[in-house]
Amino acid sequence: MSKWYIGAGEQNDVVISTRVRLARNISEYPFPCKLNTKSRTELNNLIESTVMKDNKYNLRFVEMKTMARFEAASMAEKHIISPEFASDADGRAILISTDEDICIMLCEEDHIRLQVMRPGYALDEAYELANEIDDNLNEKFDFAFDNNLGYLTQCPTNLGTGMRASVMLHLPALTISGQISKLQTTISRLGLTLRGAFSESNGTVGDIYQLSNQITLGISEKSAIENLKSITLQLCAQERQAREELLKSMDTDDAIFRAYGILKYARVLSTEEMLRNLSLVRLGSVSKKLDLPLETINELMVSLQPASINVNAGQKLNKFDRDVERAKKVREMI
Amino acid sequence: MSKWYIGAGEQNDVVISTRVRLARNISEYPFPCKLNTKSRTELNNLIESTVMKDNKYNLRFVEMKTMARFEAASMAEKHIISPEFASDADGRAILISTDEDICIMLCEEDHIRLQVMRPGYALDEAYELANEIDDNLNEKFDFAFDNNLGYLTQCPTNLGTGMRASVMLHLPALTISGQISKLQTTISRLGLTLRGAFSESNGTVGDIYQLSNQITLGISEKSAIENLKSITLQLCAQERQAREELLKSMDTDDAIFRAYGILKYARVLSTEEMLRNLSLVRLGSVSKKLDLPLETINELMVSLQPASINVNAGQKLNKFDRDVERAKKVREMI
Numbered sequence: 001m002s003k004w005y006i007g008a009g010e011q012n013d014v015v016i017s018t019r020v021r022l023a024r025n026i027s028e029y030p031f032p033c034k035l036n037t038k039s040r041t042e043l044n045n046l047i048e049s050t051v052m053k054d055n056k057y058n059l060r061f062v063e064m065k066t067m068a069r070f071e072a073a074s075m076a077e078k079h080i081i082s083p084e085f086a087s088d089a090d091g092r093a094i095l096i097s098t099d100e101d102i103c104i105m106l107c108e109e110d111h112i113r114l115q116v117m118r119p120g121y122a123l124d125e126a127y128e129l130a131n132e133i134d135d136n137l138n139e140k141f142d143f144a145f146d147n148n149l150g151y152l153t154q155c156p157t158n159l160g161t162g163m164r165a166s167v168m169l170h171l172p173a174l175t176i177s178g179q180i181s182k183l184q185t186t187i188s189r190l191g192l193t194l195r196g197a198f199s200e201s202n203g204t205v206g207d208i209y210q211l212s213n214q215i216t217l218g219i220s221e222k223s224a225i226e227n228l229k230s231i232t233l234q235l236c237a238q239e240r241q242a243r244e245e246l247l248k249s250m251d252t253d254d255a256i257f258r259a260y261g262i263l264k265y266a267r268v269l270s271t272e273e274m275l276r277n278l279s280l281v282r283l284g285s286v287s288k289k290l291d292l293p294l295e296t297i298n299e300l301m302v303s304l305q306p307a308s309i310n311v312n313a314g315q316k317l318n319k320f321d322r323d324v325e326r327a328k329k330v331r332e333m334i
Numbered sequence: 335m336s337k338w339y340i341g342a343g344e345q346n347d348v349v350i351s352t353r354v355r356l357a358r359n360i361s362e363y364p365f366p367c368k369l370n371t372k373s374r375t376e377l378n379n380l381i382e383s384t385v386m387k388d389n390k391y392n393l394r395f396v397e398m399k400t401m402a403r404f405e406a407a408s409m410a411e412k413h414i415i416s417p418e419f420a421s422d423a424d425g426r427a428i429l430i431s432t433d434e435d436i437c438i439m440l441c442e443e444d445h446i447r448l449q450v451m452r453p454g455y456a457l458d459e460a461y462e463l464a465n466e467i468d469d470n471l472n473e474k475f476d477f478a479f480d481n482n483l484g485y486l487t488q489c490p491t492n493l494g495t496g497m498r499a500s501v502m503l504h505l506p507a508l509t510i511s512g513q514i515s516k517l518q519t520t521i522s523r524l525g526l527t528l529r530g531a532f533s534e535s536n537g538t539v540g541d542i543y544q545l546s547n548q549i550t551l552g553i554s555e556k557s558a559i560e561n562l563k564s565i566t567l568q569l570c571a572q573e574r575q576a577r578e579e580l581l582k583s584m585d586t587d588d589a590i591f592r593a594y595g596i597l598k599y600a601r602v603l604s605t606e607e608m609l610r611n612l613s614l615v616r617l618g619s620v621s622k623k624l625d626l627p628l629e630t631i632n633e634l635m636v637s638l639q640p641a642s643i644n645v646n647a648g649q650k651l652n653k654f655d656r657d658v659e660r661a662k663k664v665r666e667m668i
Contacts, residue, residue, distance in 0.1 A: 261596055266588055
């Protein structure tokens with residue numbers, strides 16, 4: 001069962017993946033926080049039965065209470081659901097496609113959180129599919145909408161388009177050269193956010209960043225997507241330029257191949273160390289120094305975080321056993 | 335041209351090599367420090383022409399002044415000559431066998447410093463050959479000898495047998511478990527010395543130690559050899575016991591395979607880091623965790639130190655270029 005994140009897409013030397021998320025609420029119902037478990041479950045079942053009439057996108061309905069805690073955590077690690085959604089199963093459900101590229105969270109902060117994911121740079125494609133699914137749902141439900149404000153959402157930061165679009169970027173050269181913090185400041189002035197995707201006590205790990213739009217009010221969905229596209233392409237160009245410099249040095253070669261050696265031979269491997277080494281190995285792969293397919297690196301990055309290791313093992317392991325299991329999987333895969 | 339140190343010998347899970355060295359002086363001549371360059375050169379030529387009459391051991395005569403400084407330093411790294419001998423070529427020469435297992439330094443501290451080396455644990459074998467060569471030389475020269483003191487040497491610490499015998503031991507488990515410093519103290523009370531073979535600013539590197547006899551006066555050569563044999567075998571037994579414990583841990587496996595990964599993939603590698611990783615890889619090889627012949631590890635350990643890298647390159651490289659060259663050689667060999 002191949003998942004969406006295994007694929008490689010456009011601009012994948014820098015852009016790992018694209019996500020578009022729409023927040024929608026059904027006008028007859030109060031926001032989820034105002035509903036008790038029973039009402040939320042009823043609402044989820046209503047949405048399910050309505051969607052299932054045509055089930056155009058081949059979605060599967062799963063109540064979160066039927067899922068083990070570490071399975072939900074694993075989905076959050078893969079960004080299929082939000083960490084907040086994973087943390088509490090009560091009155092919550094998802095509608096999810098087979099390869100997990102479409103996921104609709106029911107009774108997260110809003111009634112409907114529709115998300116479409118794509119490998120690589122695919123903002124247009126992801127937005128069009130999200131928009132199409134949104135139209136399909138809109139035929140079946142009356143969404144809470146105000147002519148001045150746009151779509152109504154529980155949190156005012158989502159009012160308007162209710163859309164959050166983002167790309168996951170691999171920026172090792174901008175990180176190593178120290179340009180990243182200045183870029184983060186500049187980008188925030190443009191109404192976007194660039195932040196580390198994996199954070200540990202000592203900052204960002206693995207040189208992976210999420211670039212997302214922040215403004216939803218007073219802007220069309222299309223304009224927001226165009227803004228994000230333009231900044232993404234500029235960041236890609238800057239990263240490539242910084243890489244050109246970085247890759248001239250024998251020390252970079254050394255770092256890349258050592259990282260590969262560690263991944264290939266370690267017997268105990270923490271998530272943080274894996275991500276740190278995968279960043280260098282990814283740089284080696286896209287610069288053709290290492291012969292390792294990007295698909296493998298993408299899969300390792302997504303599928304070997306703590307909760308996902310537990311899912312594979314079918315039980316909650318302690319940290320050491322997880323680190324041993326992770327090292328084993330990495331060796332099998334590279 | 336295969337060198338003696340490529341081979342593997344007895345007890346080679348712990349004992350890397352054996353060396354027996356005899357100091358002798360010719361009674362008609364003052365000690366080398368009392369001779370000028372001309373007299374030392376004359377003495378060297380006399381010894382050469384006398385030895386070459388039968389040349390029973392197939393030795394080659396080389397004047398140190400004909401050798402590049404880094405070639406002499408490389409021989410010192412391989413323990414074929416002493417560092418002191420390598421540091422000054424003036425009036426000095428060697429008689430050396432093809433595979434470098436026999437080397438006679440002429441006009442080091444004494445007129446004759448005869449050395450025999452063997453892979454693994456071979457104290458009897460090395461002593462017998464050294465003794466045989468000594469007898470052969472003694473037929474040709476009248477050695478300075480006192481009936482009470484024994485052989486006369488410039489430094490009083492060599493008086494008596496003039497013999498220094500040693501074994502090079504790999505003691506990673508006794509080092510990691512912290513038992514080594516107590517052992518060093520105990521052994522010094524028995525008239526032997528156990529010291530790190532490769533030392534850097536932060537102590538012993540590579541867990542390689544040299545165990546040698548210190549007492550030359552009032553003891554026969556045979557007794558000194560027997561003492562050394564007995565302590566060597568005891569150390570081997572203790573190291574093996576400590577390894578058994580150490581090798582139970584997954585963290586040891588992890589360290590061994592990471593070391594292998596670094597050696598296999600690094601592009602820049604200092605001598606110190608190479609030795610540190612080779613120690614773990616050697617432990618992995620003798621415990622059958624890694625499929626890498628001991629001969630390769632022995633050769634890496636001896637042949638890729640700084641001056642030997644220069645010899646291979648045919649020029650004196652700077653440290654960075656040496657580290658790049660070393661990493662390349664290591665990759666080619668493992």
